[in-house]
Every structure is written in structure tokens, then in C-alpha cells.
Amino acid sequence: MAGSGPARITACTVVTADRRAVADVLAGSYRAHHPGHGFTTLVADDAEVPGELGLDPDEYHRLVTSHAGADLVDVLRPLLVRTLLDRYDVVVLLDPDVEVHAPFEDVCVLAAERGIVVTAALLEPLPQDGLEPEHVPGVFDGFLAAGPAARPFLDHWAGQARRRPPHRTEPTWRWPDLLAGVFAHHVVRNPGLAVGYWNLHERPLAELKFFAFRGYDPETPWLLTTDCGHRPRVRLSADPALRDLCESYGERVAREAEDVEAPYEKLPDGTPLTTQMRQLYHDTWSRAERFRHTSDPLGRIAGELPPHPFGDDGGRAFRRWLAEPASPLDAATGLTRLAAAVWLARVDLQAVFPHPRGASRDGFRRWCATHGIEEGLVPEWAVPTEPPPPVAPVDGFGVNVAGYLTAELGLGEMARVVQRAIAAAGVPMVSVVEEHSLSGSVRTGLAAPADVGVPRFGVSLLTVNSDFTRLILDTHPDTGAGRYRIGLWAWELEDFPAAMHDGFALVDEIWTPSEFATRAIAAHSPVPVRTIPVPVPDPGEPAREPGPVTQFLFIFDFNSTGGRKNPWGVVEAFHRAFPGRDDVRLVLKATNGHLNTPAVERLRRVIGDDARIELQERYLTVTELGALYAGTDAYVSLHRSEGFGLTVAEAMVRGIPVIATDYSGTTEFFGPEHGWPVPYAMTDVGPGWPPYQPEGRWADPDLDAAAEAMRSVADDRDEARRRGQAARAHILRTRSTDTAAAWMRERLAEAHQAWLADRRASASRRHPLVAGARRVLRPVRAAARRMGVTS
Template identity: 75%
Template structure:
């Protein structure tokens, strides 16, 4: 019976190894030596890059081709090893896995059969710690080596190992020697400390060979691992540590004879190239290509298995290069831009990956999608090709020249117009006001750069298109202005650029000043923000009369429970929004009442887990407080407002305070910190302004500097305001109605539309004038520098003529 030694009953067992074609000779020596000492046993040799590997493993061909696209050489073999073990356990009770560079010198079936009882059996790589003698190796990667026996109980471990190996980034040059570490504490692993097992260069100092046949400490040498042995350099035991080896062949005659005999058995087989080392067109399948494909494959799978994932991924795994189309789809995938930002710079997916993999390129070309795009393209077409990193079909191309704007009056509104975040909502508010003003408009939607931080499924404007007017309104903050212009170069080239910026602290940080060079003027949503930005701005800064649309009043009838509401985004920083302050005030106001309720409607928590956990800790197990962590439809949001009696915002600062204004427009009384921009439209007649003191921002709340200042609201005063709402609902409704009347009267769409029509018309006139004028006059300092350089240049010309 296959797998059973003659005359001995017991579990059916077999041995195996996984090897790539370039190491086939070593694997054949292993197979022959194993069979010689284990007659009647099966030995399975899987050639990882062979023609039948997919069928031998029972893999779907596409699954196999994806694996060989990602992994190569010993790395590929390591990925396939647990798959082979699992497949063989369908036929055998116990399967032994051996490294391909092993030669067997004595049977070890007694050891391998222990796997029938223990599930997993491994051999100790060392019997004692390595000496600290300055010789190599100084450390052994892993406590076990060269040998693994797996029984039926090992299947959960093999599944775990297979997943780990498959997810590992494909840039390693050797197998994962630490595989047994995956078993520790999770799976039953029996360790054999037999000195004749797993003998190799890493433990020969403690396991001296003697005799013929060789023995170790009086025990037979079961097998020897020739890891790193090169038949072309037979004077070295291993090429892994040639400089300071702890054991030298010249001093070990038994070991030397063992290596010579192994060298003869290897023969003079010529190296065979990996079958999957190149694409069907002959282009090398490089490490950046493999990494790109591996990341895309795993990212797609994660998105498919993660409900509600916001990651921007393809609907399916990218095409592998070994299908029926001779790799055309794979090459096209590598040669296309990965994002609109890359497309605008003419950057291919592969060129971007090469840049990302090289620190030196990032230092020389820090902005390959912007101001350094031309230089990086030149590097790709020269050094990138010479180094074999970029085939001709994946070279970045110069993007088409910017489309010149028409002279007609109009505006390009650029930004996150379909995203569920504050910047997107402010952009939509301004866009609606511009539409009400009757100004011709093109909406330029940016989504890709959000990278899954917010949903982008809101309604797309009807006027979406490419920038065509001479004035562009960039509805992102200073730190995203360059990214927007790089993504949509037609929105900036030859246009008059207006930045719609907000800032929440009293001082505009130096880190944000680079944006001034990219715009011709700045709009802000509040006088508070205008004062902060204008103090540093070389361009005009103007305050928009932000309109607040009428959503209709809340038809809330008095009920048995008073509900408070706060809506915020963790991406706007929990420290500034201060939701835990709202919870603390609620607890102070109502330590033991059950006729009150607080709803915290939050988004962005998946990217701000520490802040979420801090909030959950403050909430505790209070059943009266609900943390609603998801995006709501318009109908759901309307229903939430309809069940609310008062809106609470104990923010530390706001650039405008859109949710406060929207709550007021719905007729809700507001409890809000009496600081920053909300004071420009909210006061005592509309709710309860909460006094505050100023404090340092402190660490952990970027982009705000730790030394910046913001408000600390008085939580006892906030608690008193909450009690006033709950105890006197009639007064709360009166203030809510006053708030609605005030904000709709002072923040009308008509006023905003008129303001924007006038400002855009002025910007258009300025732009038209710049088009008809000649080149701008040279700065006096530039002219003076040119005059000073004339003698230097003349001397240089004279010198060149003399030589």
C-alpha cells in the first residue's frame, strides 16, 4: 500500500517538497534519498512554476496565475507549500514537508508519524542558544527548521499558513523561514529535539559530524540541509554567510566529504529560467509589477468582503498576464493611470509604483504629478528603461496641453461636490447660490483623492463637465489646493483662481501658506476665518454671506421624552468638535432622569478609532445616549431632526458651523459654544450661547498646532441650558422659532446670489484684462539681478572662447 512500509501497519504517510524549475536538480536528489530510506513511501515533488502545478494543487487556473503573477522563486514555493500539504492530506494520514536542498541519510518515519497524534511535528533548529562569538549566523530566523510533519488535525493551521503566505508582500527573495511561529499558542505543535534532524550550517557548531555513515552525538544523521550551498563554489558550506562562518569546510573532513558527494549528485544541471519571469511579450515581470498586482488583488478582496467599505477599488480582480490574450489586458492595466491625478500628469500605474518604491526618486521628484512631472517623465524614459524598471509600453506620456478657456462669463466650480463631508456640503451650498444667481457654470467633481474617507454617492450635478470658463472656484482648503489643480490642470491653467477656504483657529498656520501662490483671491465662510487668513495673505480675502436654505420647520409635538442632537464628523477632529463635552454636559444635567435622550450622529469613525473609543468610554452603558455611526439618507436625516427638541454643539471652534445654521433653519433651539464663527449668526435670542475660556489645542489634533488656541466651553452652563430645554419646552420652541426666522432672514439665498454674481463678474473682468495685456512687468529685483550677472556672463563667454 502506498505510504506504508512493508510489514508495518500504521497511518499512510508521504513526503513532499515544493521547488521552482531552477532548483529542480536539488529536489530530485532529495526525492531519491528519501525513497532510498523510506521504501514504499510516496514522495511528491511539486514544481511551482511547472505546467501541471495548478492541476496538482486542484487550483482554478486563474487563481494559480494570479499567484504566479504576484510571487516568484522561493517566495512562490513558500506560498504553495501549505496548499500542497492540504491537498495531500486528502490522500494520506500524515504528510512530511521537506526543504528542497535537503538530503536524507537515515529514516525518520518514527518522528513523522507523531503527527498522527499531535497534528503538527517540527524539528528544533537549535538545542542551545547561539554563542555570542562574533561569528555567523548571529541569529537563526525561527526556532524550527527544514522539516514539518502534518496530520489531519493540522488542517486549520495549514489554512492559516496559506492565508498568511498569500497576503505577504511579494518582495522577499527567499521562503518565509518563520512559518512555525504562526503555530505558537494557536495550534498543537510537537517539537522534536533530535540532533540528527534538521542539521545545517546554523547548528553544526553544536552537532559535529563524525563517522561513516555520518552520525551526530552518537545518533544517526537523519538529514542534512545544504541551504546556500553553491556547487560552483564548493569550498564554502553556504553562501548565506561567507565572511565569518562559525563552521568551515576545511576544518571538518566528514562535512567536506558530505558536501562533495552532494555536489556530485547534483551534477552539472544548467539553470532553468522561471517560466513566469517574463510577460508573454518578453517584458520582465518586475517586482513593482508584482507588488502592484498583489496590492490590487488583496484590496479588491477586502472591499468585497467588508460591508460598507468606502475603498475606491475595481469591481473585480485586475487581469493577470497569462490568459488567452497574451497579457494585453495586464499591460494595459499597468500602462493606464491609476487616478485622474495620474491621468492629468500623464503618469502610468507602473511609473507611479516605481516612484513610490524608490526613496531616491521621491527625493529628486517630490511632486511627480505636479511641478516635477516633466522631470520624472524624462527619468522614466532614460534611467527607468535602462534599469529594466519600465518597458516602453508603460512609460508616462506628456499630458495634452491645457484647454484654453472661453472668453464668455462663467465659473468652473471644482471640488468634492458628491462627497458626504463638510467641504462637500459647503461646496454644494455655494454652487446652489451661484446657480440662483444665473451665472453660467461647469461643475468639476473630484472624488478619487478622498481615498475612501467619505462616501461619494450623492447626486451628481447636471452641469458636470471639463473646466471651460476663465474663472475657477476651488472649493477646497489651502492644503488641498495643489492636489485639486494637479488633478484638474484645466481648472487652473490660464484661469483666475478663487480658493474657498475655511479655518477654525484665530491664526492661520505657516504650513498652509503655500496655497496663497496658487490662487488669485480667497473666499471664506465667516469673518472669523477671514481675519485669521487675511492677516497672512498676499491676495484679497473676502467673506461669503453663506446662504442657509429653508428645509422647512420641524413639526415636533411635545412628547414624554426630550431629545437632544449633535451631528459631527470625526475627520474634522474629535478634539475640535468635542462630542465628549456634549456627553459630559448631558450627564451633569440629567444624572438620574429617564425622560431625556441624546443622539450623536457621527461619521468618519473608521479612520479615527481612538477618538471613537474615547467617546464610547464617556458614554459608557447609558441607555439614554445613542451613537449613530453611519451616513443617513436625506429622508432619514429629516426624520432625525423631526424627533429632536434641541441641537447641541459644544465645539471648541468653527470655521462656519453649518449644522448649527441648519438646525436653526429647522426651528430648533441651539445650545452652542459662544465662540468663533457661530457667533456671527447665533445669539441669546436663538438658544443658549455657552460661555467659554481659551485653552491650548494640545497634541493629537492635527492639522491644528499644539500651541494653537481654542475654546473650552463651560459644561455646567451647558448642563443648565439642557435642563432649561427639558423643563420649559414652550420657551425652547419660542427660541427655536426665533432662530429660524433670524437665520433665514439674514442668510438668504438671494443675498448670497447677488454677492457671488458681483464678485464673479469682477473676477471675470480682471481675467479678461489679463488676457489682453502683455506679459507682466519684470519684478525690480529680477531686473537688478540680471544687471549684476551681465559681467559674470561676459567673463564666462570670454573664458569659453579662450579654451
């Protein structure tokens, strides 16, 4: 600016339509003392805003759907300043409830060179006298002078304000908090600037340049501010000059005031746009936009932006969006998106209706249809609906298989293994895919089965553990209603915890992948628990040529807990086995590390800078996984416990010898003839590894014995290959698909017959003649029992 003439300065403010009067008083007083300056008042909820700020109309309508009142003003203030900087050298932003009493152009001009100029809210610390206010931030947030160098700050402020959730219960948000030490700024300590209720004890009115009437209401002219209603430090009754200043300001505001209806407080059909609607819309919009133009870590793209209510359709799409279910579980239970948001926002509703998608859904539906409508929280068109009636099963033989059938995690893989055996058995099957209840970061990229459909058979196999059985039945009620239910459960400790026992009431029998898991669950179960012969598919004769480097492999999922899988034990055993050797290599193939950062960091610390150890943290294709197995000389699993140990079995069927903890499910198909069992001592689980109870017990493998086994593989490759061939032969003989298929068909047929018998018995009990006969016979039988006669 030096040498180019006086700075072009404009002032501005942002206000909602209902507060236009205070902005008019500000504008008039500012122009009176700065005749060469411009002044812009932006009415935040005015239809002209998109054109004035260069916003896309849809973008603006999303903003006014998410934000109202002071929140909307916060969002638009940095946008206005940034826009005006295209035409002026300095832009001064003032709160609308400010009145100017003297010029301060010298302060404004500083921004041309300094970039950001702000004013001090206090010149001295507040007195510790117990009076209000007790705390005031150091910079007044109702004044900002911005020059060209302020653009990075304005961009940052605009982004933060836009992402900030609509006002809930947190303290008033202040833009000076964003300055901190990141953006250079100049603080002016002038006693005539930023005068208000917070600093009147230290500011003489005789030096006043502008006064902020924050919290002053002309309707209650006896109060300086509604922000200090109990023990105000400054009282109007004690200062006639201050009282006259406030009353004069109130009269000017009253003269300018007009009755204005806020244009974006209602939907086009007249329905109030409630706080819950705004919060729900903002949260959904933010999530959708976060990944709209980039893939998330799993390669998926977020869905479409939610519709706003101020488009050409009169808000119909927005109302449909609020009234539709947000998930398959909500669809199955009739819960609307808005009703779910209202429940989530109200602690009292959560206490009275703890399960709005389950046991409490009828009560919550009635509350929405009565109190929800009366309180203006749930419009009639967004009241939860009655869930559709369950689809009646057919009489024919078959099974519905429900679970995480497309997810790359242990439960999903075991479900797919069982599905393949059922298909091999020739049993008709319908697949029910559940994905919604999974964490958004769990990969569900596998192709859905070809037989996905509506559950139509009388037997359902629920391939989720006890703690998720209720959820899958609520989400997909047709899998449970009137069906014989089989739970495919796994558990990895010797004791099945009481927290898991609720699932017993939801199933008719339980399948587990090992005798180890069966013993743990059966000790508490009121229903039969059966061990399935888990099949291990044969990938074909392995083609593997020994290389100069001996490669060890361990595959695991961090979601199955690092504590149980114990990858750091594998690394420590490797280090003990091969100090200084460069003819060995260890590959750790892991998934879901992004959900378990502490466990990943612990593993990386144990690995250190050992270039012989590779940690692969990505999903592999079938071809890539096959190549990884083909280059492996021994598989190492120093687990603390396994319900079955599928990766151990998959290594064995490929002819790979195994080094594994000699405990739990793996011992049922693995022994010294197939590799090197590692001895162990029992130890407490300890805290930090849910869902396993801290007082539970699991194995602590002997790492020195594991290291010795690893040296045996590296030093005697021929013996390792011999044990690998024995492992393959053993798995093919004992874990064939044919054996599993025969077992599945027989057990499913028995379940189907039990279901048919129960259905016939139920029909008989409901038949009017049978029911009448029972009513007649009941007193006769009671009399007979009294006489000692039995039948």
C-alpha cells in the first residue's frame, strides 16, 4: 500500500433478518464517524446471499438447513470479509450490536500491512471478587480488521465454521481461538475500543470509540446484559451516564425495528425446521462430503449428499429423507431417520426406551405419535411405522444363512467355509448379507453370494457370535420369526462369560468349530452345542521351490485382538532364533491395523529396524495370497488361544509345516508329526483385550522353544518339508469337504424335521376344536390328579 494513496476501507457486519435493526444502528453510527468508508450489511437468511458471496445456491441452502441464527452468522462472516477483500484494501468486521462513537481509522489502516488487527478485551486481569463475568478471553471477537495477508486465516476460519456442528450445549464459539500462534496478528490495546459489560470497570466512557451492547435487550432496559444476571460487576443503576448510553441506544434500535419472519425457520410446507433436523442434516452432509471426491481407506466412495428442503420440489425429497429408515435395521423395525435422531439427542428417551429398534420399539413409536408430535419434534409424516410382518417360511427343506458374508474378517470367512460345505451337500440355501452393523472401516468388498434373497426356509443358520445374535435377528427379522435357529458361535477361552449368555434364549442349538469351544459354551448352555467338522478346501498340490532364504509367515487380523494373536511373540521368537543371520525372513500379514493403532505401534516397536521382517498391512487378492503361501517354508502361530485356527489349517493343507502354540482349537488337527507344537504356561488375560474378560485365562507360549523350532526349520529344510507333507495328508484325510457336507446335511435335516414337528404342534394348539377339547379336559384332568388317577 505504501506510495499508492490512502487505503480503501470498508466495514461490514452479518446479521439475521430479525436483528436487522441493530445492524442499521451500527451502519449509521459507523458512516457518521468514517465518511470516506463503505459499509455492507449482509442479511444471513436472505435469498440474495448466494449472489453476494458467490456461493452456489445449493451450497447456501445446505448451510441454512444446517445452521440458523448466530450459527449461520458465524459461518458467513469469514466469507463476507474474504469477498470484500477483492474490492477493498482493508475490511473491518464488527458485531451488529456495536455502536460507534468516535473514529478509529488509524486502527483500521494498520491491517493493510499487518494483515490481521484485533482489539484487547481486557487491559488488566479481571478482579477476583466473585462478580460476573469471572472469565473473559483476551481478544474481543466482535471486531476484526483484515488486510490482504489475512486470506489464509479467513480460509481457515471459513472451513472451521462450516464444519462446526450446529449449536448444541457447548460455550459460544469464538473465532479468535483459531488465531493462536498459527496466524500472525496485531493486538491493539486502546481503552476506547471494544468497550462492553466485561471491561467497563477499567474503561472510562469519556474515551469511548465504540461500545458493544452484547446481551443488552431494550425490552429489559434495567439490565446491562442478560449474560450477567446474578452478580454483575457493573450495574446500570449505579452509573447514570452508562444508563443514558444504553437507553439512547435502545430507542434508536426500537425506531428501526420491524417485524420480520425468518425465512428458513420452516420447511416449505410449514413444518418447523427443528434443531434435531438441522443437526441430523449437518452430520450426514459432513460425512458424505468428507469422502465425496476421494476414496476412504478401503477404496469405497461415500453416498450422495442428502437433499435440502429449499429446492424446486417444495421440500418433498427432504421430508422423504427424514421419514425413511437410515439402515436395514431401522427398515426392519419401522424406525425413521428423524425419530432415531430425536431418540439419540434425548437422554430421557434413552432411559425410558432403551431399545427403540427392539423391545422398546412399540413404546417409542407411541411416544412419537403423541408426545413427539405435541412437542414439535416429530412431524406426523416422520412417526415410526409398524414393521412389515415376517415372511412365512415354506415347508420345503433348506436353510437361510445370515451373517457377514461379504466381510474380510474371521467371522465372515468361517461363514463362507460353512456355506461352501452346505452347497456341496446340495442343501437349498438363501444367503442373508449383513453389513450395516460392521464398523465403517471393516472391508466388505467381497462379492455377495449368488443366492442372496429373502429368508424363505424354516431353518436359519446365524453365523455371528452370541453378542451379535440379537442384532442380526432385529435387522433381518425374517431369519428368526417362526424359524428353527442355529447359532454358529466361536469362543477362544475355556470359560464362556456371563455377558454372552443372553444369546442362549435366541437360538435352538449352537454349532462351534472345535471341541474346545464346545466345552466352553456347553458348560453354560441350555440348548444343544455341537462341534462341526470344519472343512479345509484343497487349493491343489503346492508348487514350491526352496529358495536360499527360509521364509516364515504369520497371518492375522488385529480385530481378533493383538493380545490373543500375539504377533509380537512371533517377532521376539524370530529375533531369539536368528541373531545376526541374513538367510531368514519373517512376513507378518495383518488386516484392520487402522482400527487398532496401539497394537500396531507395539508391533512396529518390537520389529524395530530389522530389515528381515516385513509387515504387510493390506488386503491381498487370492492370487497374491497364494503366492505368499507358495514362498513360505513354515507357518508360525504363537497364539494365546484359538477357537479353531483356520489359517493354521490353511497352511497345513498347502503342505507348509507349522510352529504353533500347543493349546486350544489347533490341537484338534495339529501335532508334532505336522510341525512343532510349542509348550506354554497359563496366564491371566488382563485388561485391554475385549471381548475377553480380564480375569480369563489363556496360554503364554514358550518363546525359547518357538525360537528353537524356527531354527530347526531353517537348519533342516528336508525335515520341514516332510512334516509339511504329513500336515497336508492329515488335513485332506480329516477335514474334507465331503465329510463336512455329509454332517451339515444330516444335521440340517434333523433341524428341519424338528421345525416341522413344532409347527404342526403349534397349529394343533391353535385349532379351535383342539383348543376347545383342552378347555373341557383341563378340569377333568385336574380332578383326576386330585383322586390319584394319572393318564
